[in-house]
Amino acid sequence: MAESSRITARDGVRADARRNRERVLVAARAVFAEHGIDAPMATVARRAGVGVATLYRHFPTRDALVRGAFAQQMETCARALTEALAAPDPWQGFQQLVETVCALQREERGFPAAFVAAFPESTSEHAQSRQQAERDFTTLVRRAQASGALRADFHPSDLAVVLLAHCGLVTALPDDGAASRRLVAYLLQSFRTDPANKPLPPPAALTLRSLPMATDGPQGQRPPRA
Numbered sequence: 001m002a003e004s005s006r007i008t009a010r011d012g013v014r015a016d017a018r019r020n021r022e023r024v025l026v027a028a029r030a031v032f033a034e035h036g037i038d039a040p041m042a043t044v045a046r047r048a049g050v051g052v053a054t055l056y057r058h059f060p061t062r063d064a065l066v067r068g069a070f071a072q073q074m075e076t077c078a079r080a081l082t083e084a085l086a087a088p089d090p091w092q093g094f095q096q097l098v099e100t101v102c103a104l105q106r107e108e109r110g111f112p113a114a115f116v117a118a119f120p121e122s123t124s125e126h127a128q129s130r131q132q133a134e135r136d137f138t139t140l141v142r143r144a145q146a147s148g149a150l151r152a153d154f155h156p157s158d159l160a161v162v163l164l165a166h167c168g169l170v171t172a173l174p175d176d177g178a179a180s181r182r183l184v185a186y187l188l189q190s191f192r193t194d195p196a197n198k199p200l201p202p203p204a205a206l207t208l209r210s211l212p213m214a215t216d217g218p219q220g221q222r223p224p225r226a
Contacts, residue, residue: 032110091149155203
């Protein structure tokens with residue numbers, strides 16, 4: 001009987017911990033959407049209705065909290081890239097990837113900075129993941145260009161330009177999904193091969209790691225603090 005009571009108590013503690021963790025993640029997404037991923041950890045704890053110590057017990061660093069809050073979105077991006085590479089039509093794969101990432105920007109305003117924060121340079125595993133994603137996207141671009149659908153002067157770094165442009169719109173008009181979808185459609189049409197297209201200027205010196213300085217709000221974001 002005593003052993004059964006101890007097991008029941010342990011199960012109750014675990015369930016309570018799981019609930020607290022989920023409350024922290026929900027609160028983090030809301031706070032990051034309002035204040036950016038540099039918002040104080042105490043603000044997240046207060047929104048979740050837990051103590052700061054409880055928050056840090058589940059997420060010892062800001063980076064861990066950011067990655068936890070947007071883990072599902074990051075998995076969606078990774079899956080979208082894998083599916084894009086596997087698509088029989090490279091252009092359709094490219095188009096679906098851009099639409100998926102922009103939809104995540106629209107639905108989760110804190111996500112663009114988290115997209116970069118999930119790949120800290122100091123962590124070799126994450127740096128390797130980022131580099132592999134960049135290589136895979138470059139492969140997708142080359143395939144779409146070889147198919148004749150994607151204009152030959154599209155550069156992989158133009159993805160950063162797309163995300164910055166779209167982020168500006170969804171920041172200014174967070175509830176206007178129609179405007180977001182229309183902008184993405186305009187951008188995708190501009191990427192298609194057209195004999196009437198004039199040559200583009202040289203590509204900008206941008207990478208995905210350039211994004212935090214100009215995403216999620218007028219004052220931009222910085223990489224997350226530990």
